[in-house]
Amino acid sequence: MGTVTHVEELIPVQEGLAEVLVPADHTRRGPGKVRGGPFYNAAMATPRHISVLVLTVVAAGVRRVLDGLASTGIQGIRFGLEVAAPFELTLNDRRRESYDLIRNNVVRNGLADVRVHCQDLNALLATERFDYVDVDPFGSPAPFTENALRALRPPGYLAVTATDTAPLAGTYPKTCRRRYDSVPIRGPFRHEMGVRILAGFVLRTAARLELAVRPLLSVWREHYYKLFFHVRSGARRADAALAQLGHVSFPEGKDRVMGSEGDAGPLWAGPLHDQNLLGAMRVREHMPAFLDRLLETWRAEATAPALFYTTDEVAHHLRISPPSMVETHRRLAEAGFVSTRTSFHPKGFKTNAGWEDVVRLLRPA
Numbered sequence: 001m002g003t004v005t006h007v008e009e010l011i012p013v014q015e016g017l018a019e020v021l022v023p024a025d026h027t028r029r030g031p032g033k034v035r036g037g038p039f040y041n042a043a044m045a046t047p048r049h050i051s052v053l054v055l056t057v058v059a060a061g062v063r064r065v066l067d068g069l070a071s072t073g074i075q076g077i078r079f080g081l082e083v084a085a086p087f088e089l090t091l092n093d094r095r096r097e098s099y100d101l102i103r104n105n106v107v108r109n110g111l112a113d114v115r116v117h118c119q120d121l122n123a124l125l126a127t128e129r130f131d132y133v134d135v136d137p138f139g140s141p142a143p144f145t146e147n148a149l150r151a152l153r154p155p156g157y158l159a160v161t162a163t164d165t166a167p168l169a170g171t172y173p174k175t176c177r178r179r180y181d182s183v184p185i186r187g188p189f190r191h192e193m194g195v196r197i198l199a200g201f202v203l204r205t206a207a208r209l210e211l212a213v214r215p216l217l218s219v220w221r222e223h224y225y226k227l228f229f230h231v232r233s234g235a236r237r238a239d240a241a242l243a244q245l246g247h248v249s250f251p252e253g254k255d256r257v258m259g260s261e262g263d264a265g266p267l268w269a270g271p272l273h274d275q276n277l278l279g280a281m282r283v284r285e286h287m288p289a290f291l292d293r294l295l296e297t298w299r300a301e302a303t304a305p306a307l308f309y310t311t312d313e314v315a316h317h318l319r320i321s322p323p324s325m326v327e328t329h330r331r332l333a334e335a336g337f338v339s340t341r342t343s344f345h346p347k348g349f350k351t352n353a354g355w356e357d358v359v360r361l362l363r364p365a
């Protein structure tokens, strides 16, 4: 009897300007399961759109781009089709089935001069250098972070995705400690904390290599974080970046304070997004319109205070129904405080007011 080989059924899907073959039973929402063959998650089209927009803005200084964990090749292929800059593209996946599919999809999309590798990513990163590296693993980017930073030619760009949001956002503190050497915290602001812990981890990993990283954009959506960093060289710059690490503490009541010591951290205490990058990002016609609303929120958040309160917390404390976001911003602004929405919670507001002022100002008249 001959060996029966499982041949996966493939179907074409359109995403952005690419049409790629993907497994017919691919993931359509949520994180999806780690599977044997090539992996495609339709729900991850959003971070791929965002990555295209980011690379479009920074592409002028970029000569070599790596999609290090490419699976079907969709992200790298979209870079090649949608970013009008003459960089050289490398796609890699250690699985043979993915490698074959990536090559097939590259040809299908008429892309020439794309390098496709079938290697362990850490081995590839030890032998080649790039200006932009995208690391999109199953789970944590921690096993690839140091080598990705070493492989960058500074100034360069690193994009990392993390789907292990449960440890980073405090559900599994031991795992967070082990993977990221940081103490997380639960609560309504847990995803901002999780993103800051991941940013702090990348920053500390870079500092050991005398590299300084700065977050350009920090995304939380549904089940993943995606962070984009600018990476520069120099011990002094690395020291300056380290000086922006902090902890979060809760000294009285519900006040949230970012300082050098505290209950949660270490984490990145600086700005989560870069205003100039966001100012230059333009959603393209073929992308969904909700990206414009996301950009707007990130732009407001780029200069807002760290951390936030939620109208639910205020409502619980005052035993009232949650005030509307419009009313919340209006009352705080009228009292001279900053108040903006946040991408990390639909009912969150970032303000320089302390908890006492918040409850005083939002108490029904």
Ligand SMILES: C[S@@+](CC[C@H](N)C(=O)[O-])C[C@H]1O[C@@H](n2cnc3c(N)ncnc32)[C@H](O)[C@@H]1O
Pocket: 038, 039, 040, 041, 044, 048, 068, 069, 070, 071, 072, 073, 074, 075, 092, 093, 094, 095, 098, 119, 120, 121, 122, 136, 137, 138
């Ligand atoms: C989450 S998927 C990548 C999805 C892809 N970036 C996309 O946008 O559709 C992770 C991929 O990494 C590959 N992979 C896992 N560990 C790897 C390693 N050490 N080196 C290279 N590829 C690896 C897997 O085969 C899988 O295809």
